Amino acid sequence: MKPAPFDYLRPATVADALAALAAGGDDARLIAGGQSLMPMLNMRLVTPRTLIDLSALPELRRVEVADGWLTVGAAVTQNELLARPTLATEAPLLAAALPWVGHFQTRNRGTVGGSVAHADPSAEIPLCLVALEGEVVLRSARKRRTVPASGFFIGPLTTARAADEIVEAVRFRLRKPGAAYGFREMGMRHGDFAITALAATVEADRIRLSVGGVADRPTARDWPRLEGAALDEALNAFAWDLGGDDDQHATATYRRTLVRRLGRAVIEDAQTELTP
Amino acid sequence: MTALAAGTRHPVTITLNGQPRTGHAHPRTLLSDFLRHELGAHSTRVGCEHGVCGACTVRIDGVAQRACLTLAVQVDGRRVDTVEGLAREGRMTALQDAFHRHHALQCGFCTAGILMSLADWLVRVPKPTEAELRDMLSGHLCRCTGYAAIVRAVMDVTGQTTESVHV
Amino acid sequence: MTAIPTQHGYVGRPVPRVEDAALLTGSARYADDLPVKPGTLHAAILRSPHAHAELLGIDTAAARTVPGVAAVITGEEAKRFSSPFLVGVKAPMEHWCLAVDRVRYVGEPVAVVLADSRYVAEDALDRIGARYRPLPPVMTFDQAFDAASEPLHPALGSNLVNRRDFTYGDVDGAFAAANWRVSVEVEFPRNSCTPMECFVVLADFDAAEGGYEVLSNFSGPFAVHPVMARALKVPGSKLRLKSPPHSGGSFGNKQAVFPYIVLMGVCARATGRPVKWVEDRLEHLMAATSATARRMALEAAVAADGRVLALRMEQTEDCGAYLRAPEPASLYRNHGNLTGAYDIPTLSVVNRIVLTNKTPTGLNRGFGGGQLYYGLERLMHRVAVELGLDPLDVIRRNLVPAAAMPHATASGGSLDSGxxxxxxxxAVERGDLEGLKAKRDAARAEGRLYGIGYAAVVEPSVSNMGYITTVLTAEERRKAGPKNGAQASATVAVDPTGGVSVSVESVPQGQGHRTVLAQVAADVFGLPMEQITVVTDFDTAKDAWSIAAGNYSSRFAGAVAGTAHLAATRLRDRMARLAAPQLNVAAEELVFAGGKVFAAGNPDNALSFSRVAAAGHWSPGTLPDGQEAALRETVFWTPEPLKAPTDADHINSSACYGFIIDFCGVEVDRDTGRVRIDRYVTMHDAGRILNPLLAEGQIQGGFAHAVGAALYEEYAYGDDGRFLSGTFADYLVPTACEVPVPVILHRESPSPVTPLGAKGVGEGNCMSTPVCLANAVADALGVETVTLPLTPHRVAALIHGEEPPRPAGSTAPARPAAATGKPGGRGLTGEGSRAVPATPEQVWAILLDPKELAALLPGCEALDLVGPNAYRAEVVVGVGPVRGRYVAEVALSDLDPPNSLTLSGSGSSALGTGRGSGHVTLERHGDGTLVTYRYTAEVGGKVAAVGGRMLDSAARLIIGQFFDKLIARAGGPEAVPERPSLLARLLRLLGIRP
Incomplete structure (x- = not known):
């Protein structure tokens, strides 16, 4: 279980990284923290000709708050973001969800941008990005563009990122006044890939429920402030629309059950916070 | 830009437990293999090579990370600490001694990784609750102890008590 | 190390371990840490991606050209340098160390690359071309029983390898007389204890001597040594097997290193160079070993008060693709204690052994006990439920009474004490069962799902080497010669300075044998523990051993430590005879304590221990007549009660039997089905406890394994044979967050059988805990049947009723439900339809044109016509960064122009195998065509083992790509990912929701 051979590039600037990526084409892979890519390299599921290491780029290690956005440089590690003292006020959903990402040891190295670029359908950070109506800042040697989360995730491990682009930053909406958030996750063990992960945003006139681990990408749905049977019906319709697949850990039926039951619970969590 | 060709062994110099050490590695050489088979620092154990079991956890610039998910060339010029560096002049640290007293290890294969995680984590969380400790430990698999004695040892060394196992 | 005053003695005290310093400071040396000889080749193994297939040929030419590759070894070399492994039953079954003409499980070794490094060896693996013809896999008990299923071993003609029927007493009479009959049917799943260190083998062949020298972390039993020597076609003395100083755990699993010892021996011999192989975790999970799966049907004849008068038991054991030594031991290990802790006088048993296309089974902590007691204790739980009795009363009324010890069981076991x-x-008193019941009642009053479970078992230890022959008929046994006993050996020596060394054949795997042996020897010689050196790295060429040697069947405390005690005592007595003349007292009156040898009544009349030791070495001429000077003693000991099976098939399968009574409280989450262990109490009588600290560690460790087996762990396979549990993210070993701390209680009834009165303690919870938890969950839910492992989705299915129906107008496409109801158990299936802006004739023409087809197939780099509508294609398929280059055969069939056709393909790559077929119908729809498709696909090998979670959605994505291209080719726009309009984005930027 050893990686296949590859050339290794460690650019000193983003511009150099983009030039290298443009030259490497589809045979080049980007590595930031490597907590998803390295296992796939070790198993030879991924066999790039060139590996471009973004982890040392200072340009990608900034966290900024401006204009209603929390902008996280792609190479900021999950634990660095989690340790940010103001995170719970800036993005309470992230503060609640990040401890569910892998383990302490993998969060020490795994990056926010890497998790988004990897696009595991069960992953928490992509879920939060969808839940918070965030954006992904993509940059190529030619241009910079911003893709909303809802359009970024296309399928399992598949995103709108073009082969010559890097994820430069990930932008989460800051906590909205009058909004409350909830996060719940059901995994087999602590730190496992979620069977189903759920994020709720509740505002005065709106409920937004986002679900990971059921469809092939994190998916959100917005409702007015439904209650009781109407909410049950909405959750049931959402569960069926998400579909879900059977795997060795859970049935599609079970995943839909979690959408219905934990969906209601996570919405209630947020509502409780909203009206103490 | 550092550019290292796939087919060549490149010099990699690290500060291993305070000592400068140089070896050679292909770009694809895992840090775990580099430490063990190039530098002869065997204490870093390899249990899964996909980042789940935690046996290979080392500190890179002080931060606990998986050596099996790190390339040797990525740590060139950096500080790497392994369990060989914990004891000073033959004296085990209080944590190591607590593991001994509480029988917190059996086959010992996972132990080095757990100690290195704790060496980083206890700096950040000096008085953990048992729940916090178990959360952190969930990044390590141990097949021998059932974790109870590990928890007891850490709670003891941080000056706390844990639930008694004996009635 | 902690010093303990010697006057109290060490045995029985919680002495911290002498092993720890090396392990804690990193200086310990495991097998992979030991130096290798210059020129050593590193091995990587090509493994079968198929569960069942004919091996048509292997092309190794490209692999051999990889720089750094020395050789590629295939079944040809295996046939040249080895013979098939011996099989424990008389059956025409050839198990070679490398597949010869057929593969029978995913992961079966097919070829070995030997290269300068493991990295290079794996590079070459990717370039070996192995050709297979898939055969129908046999994956379930029912398939194995089905006469129409493909036999794994054609010469055997059937997948049922062995059946034996046993009757002990008048079972039918007891059933006829009984008030009640209670029955259960259960299945115990495949799992294993997965030690953190994987297998390691360093093999060398000495051509001049014609002998093999192998270092590996093989853990025994050394009954397998003759099997290895036979396979390598050498006498046992020419297979020198050594063990490293430290081992990273085994729990029985490292018994299964042995086929790789033979394989690497073959590689060393074929290449003329030393060879090293380190198993990786993917290999281990996929193909190392597994506990047996067992199907059991039990029926009890029960009196009105809950006493069980007779038991009918049917057991079917799934041993995987081969009966690998020492199987079918799993099925017979508990034969003497099939009635558990109960006094059940009559018993009938039907034992069947079947083969399936799964990894061969072998030793695993609790060996056969988890399976047996899962059936037996579920039955006792059902007896209580069906008769309306308290489960604990049912246990009480059936337990073997103390006055009956030693108790002869129906099947020939002898429960020795307790x-x-x-x-x-x-346990009820100190474990506060009343408190637990109050807690349950309170929880239930609040509408929560809370249950209490119980289990009582006997824990056998020190296996009778003859039990396995119970699988043979008395007639067959007579021909083969009687087998029995459990020989343990130990050597104790005193050096000229008075240092004591102890060496044993127990091949410890991390338990702390060196500590306990130092305790035992220090007490015998009256020395501080620091003066005792215990050597446990083992060498078959130099150490005393017999076939029972090794680390298994909890034999250490009972047999090995006891034998060391006998050897030390004998040596001490000889030293006493040396010292007696100098002290002018009778040898019997001498006391060894505090580093001195002195007369019992006169401590001043003393010699130092080292002085007596030196005399034995320096002045043998001055010894009394008839006194041997040798200060070294080797003792072989076997427990007296272990006889061969009788002609009536009575067998005392173990030397001693501990007792465990467990109870627990669990709560089940109504929403998620997650089981939370609220409290677990486990009471053990393991005879005399030699070191309570270590005994507690063993119980906690065994308990953790059992929690895994009960709630998380399973080697899962698809019905198509693919293996699904290839990583530690798929095979779910409990972490610190999943394992609670059990309340551990002890009583000590010394065994009359073992020298120190000790019994095994490390396996018991793997026997009692899975069923105790299952009983608790059944109690919480009030259900009759539960299934291991009790994963949330399974438990949730027992709580939740029918799923609410899909609402009318739901936009999601319907997907066929899993045919088996078993998640991940089926092939991939799907269906869909797309509107294509072209007529059916135009679409048909596109599909039938090879050039067009090549453009439609995702990642198709070459497509050559090889027959009518048959193609050979090279495709690069995958999702995201995961890509495999597949060489595929593609065919169009069932052609009904321009209405429908079937597109099928199969191929393989370094990532594994894939095959599938899709039926496509074209319907005129306005100006265009509605293309409807329905597909089934099977994915095998590595990508299935590690990516099971995403296979379905990946298949949909790739098939979607095909149709996107078809639509684009036919003139429509390519599907674009959903993207909000510019206006919507502008509005959002302004904070306005559209």
């Missing part, structure tokens, strides 16, 4: 009732009452 007061089971006293254990039970003490």
């Amino acid at each position: 007061d089971f009732h006293a254990c039970l009452e003490e």
Whole structure:
């Protein structure tokens, strides 16, 4: 279980990284923290000709708050973001969800941008990005563009990122006044890939429920402030629309059950916070 | 830009437990293999090579990370600490001694990784609750102890008590 | 190290381990840490991606050209340098160390690359071309029983390898007389204890001597040594097997290193160079070993008070693709204690052994006990439920009474000691069962799902080497010669300075044998522990051993430590005879304590221990006549009660039997089905406890394994044979967050059988805990049947009723439900339809044109016509960064122009195998065509083993790509990912929701 051979590039600037990526084409892979890519390299599921290491780029290690956005440089590690003292006020959903990402040891190295670029359908950070109506800042040697989360995730491990682009930053909406958030996750063990992960945003006139681990990408749905049977019906319709697949850990039926039951619970969590 | 060709062994110099050490590695050489088979620092154990079991956890610039998910060339010029560096002049640290007293290890294969995680984590969380400790430990698999004695040892060394196992 | 005053003795005290310093400071040396000889080749193994297939040929030419590759070894070399492994039953079954003409499980070794490094060896693996013809896999008990299923071993003609029927007493009479009959049917799943260190083999062949020298972390039993020597076609003395100083755990699993010892021996011999192989975790999970899966049907004849008068038991054991030594031991290990802790006088048993296309089974902590007691204790739980009795009363009324010890069981076991009732009452009292019941009642009053479970078992230890022959008929046994006993050996020596060394054949795997042996020897010689050196790295060429040697069947405390005690005592007595003349007292009156040898009544009349030791070495001429000077003693010991099976098939399968009574409270989450262990109490009588600290560690470790087996762990396979549990993210070993701390209680009834009165303690919870938890969950839910492992989705299915129906107008496409109801158990299936802006004739023409087809197939780099509508294609398929280059055969069939056709393909790559077929119908729809498709696909090998979670959605994505291209080719726009309009984005930027 050893990686296949590859050339290794460690650019000193983003511009150099983009030039290298443009030259490497589809045979080049980007590595930031490597907590998803390295296992796939070790198993030879991924066999790039060139590996471009973004982890040392200072340009990608900034966290900024401006204009209603929390902008996280792609190479900021999950634990660095989690340790940010103001995170719970800036993005309470992230503060609640990040401890569910892998383990302490993998969060020490795994990056926010890497998790988004990897696009595991069960992953928490992509879920939060969808839940918070965030954006992904993509940059190529030619241009910079911003893709909303809802359009970024296309399928399992598949995103709108073009082969010559890097994820430069990930932008989460800051906590909205009058909004409350909830996060719940059901995994087999602590730190496992979620069977189903759920994020709720509740505002005065709106409920937004986002679900990971059921469809092939994190998916959100917005409702007015439904209650009781109407909410049950909405959750049931959402569960069926998400579909879900059977795997060795859970049935599609079970995943839909979690959408219905934990969906209601996570919405209630947020509502409780909203009206103490 | 550092550019290292796939087919060549490149010099990699690290500060291993305070000592400068140089070896050679292909770009694809895992840090775990580099430490063990190039530098002869065997204490870093390899249990899964996909980042789940935690046996290979080392500190890179002080931060606990998986050596099996790190390339040797990525740590060139950096500080790497392994369990060989914990004891000073033959004296085990209080944590190591607590593991001994509480029988917190059996086959010992996972132990080095757990100690290195704790060496980083206890700096950040000096008085953990048992729940916090178990959360952190969930990044390590141990097949021998059932974790109870590990928890007891850490709670003891941080000056706390844990639930008694004996009635 | 902690110093303990010697006057109290060490044995029985919680002495911290002498092993720890090396392990804690990193200086310990495991097998992979030991130096290798210059020129050593590193091995990587090509493994079968198929569960069942004919091996048509292997092309190794490209692999051999990889720089750094020395050789590629295939079944040809295996046939040249080895013979098939011996099989424990008389059956025409050839198990070679490398597949010869057929593969029978995913992961079966097919070829070995030997290269300068493991990295290079794996590079070459990717370039070996192995050709297979898939055969129908046999994956379930029912398939194995089905006469129409493909036999794994054609010469065997059937997948049922062995059946034996046993009757002990008048079972039918007891059933006829009984008030009640209670029955259960259960299945115990495949799992294993997965030690953190994987297998390691360093093999060398000495051509001049014609002998093999191998270092590996093989853990025994050394009954397998003759099997290895036979396979390598050398006498046992020419297979020198050594063990490293430290081992990273085994729990029985490292018994299964042995086929790789032979394989690497073959590689060393074929290449003329030393060879090293380190198993990786993917290999281990996929193909190392597994506990057996067992199907059991039990029926009890029960009196009105809950006493079980007779038991009918049918057991079917799934041993995987081969009966690998020492199987079918799993099925017979508990034969003497099939009635558990109960006095059940009559018993009938039907034992069947079947083969399936799964990894061969072998030793695993609890060996056969988890399976047996899962059936037996579920049955006792059902007896209580069906008769309306308290489960604990049913246990009480059936336990073997203390006065009956030693108790002869129906099947020939001899329960050696213990007061089971006293254990039970003490556990109830000290474990606060009343408090637990109050907690349950309170929880239930609040509408929560809370249950209590119980289990009582006997824990056998020190296996009778003859039990396995119970699988043979008495007639067959007579021909083969009687087998029995459990020989343990130990050597104790005193050097000229008075240092004591102890060496044993127990091949410890991390338990702390060196500590316990130092305790034992220090007490015998009256020395501080620091003066005792214990050597446990083992060498078959130099150490005393016999076939029972090794680390298994909890034989250490009972047999090995006891034998060391005998050897030390004998040596001490000889030293006493040396010292007696100098002290002018009778040898019998001498005391060894505090580093001195002195007369019992006169401590001043003393010699130092080292002085006596030196005399034995320096002045043998001055010794009394007839006294041997040798200060070294080797003892072989076997427990007296272990006989061969009788002609009536009575067998005392173990030397001693501990007792365990467990109870627990669990709560099940109504929403998620997650099981939370609220409280677990486990009471053990393991005879005399030699070191309570270590005994507690063993119980906690065994308990953790059992929690895994009960709630998380399973080697899962698809019905198509693919293996699904290839990583530690798929095979779910419990972490610190999943394992609670059990309340551990002890009573000590010394065994009359073992020298120190000790019994095994490390396996018991792997026997009692899975069923105790299952009983608790059944109690919480009030259900009759539960299934291991009790994963949330399974438990949730027992709580939740029918799923609410899909609402009318739901936009999602319907997907066919899993045919088996078993998640991940089926092939991939799907269906869909797309509107294409072209007529059916135009679409048909596109599909039938090879050039067009090549453009439609995702990642198609070459497509050559090889027959009518048959193609050979090279495709690069995958999702995201995961890509495999597949060489595929593609065919169009069932052609009904321009209405429908079937597109099928199969191929393989370094990532594994894939095959599938899709039926496509074209319907005129306005100006265009509605293309409807329905597909089934099977994915095998590595990508299935590690990516099971995403296979379905990946298949949909790739098939979607095909149709996107078809639509684009036919003139429509390519599907674009959903993207909000510019206006919507502008509005959002302004904070306005559209």
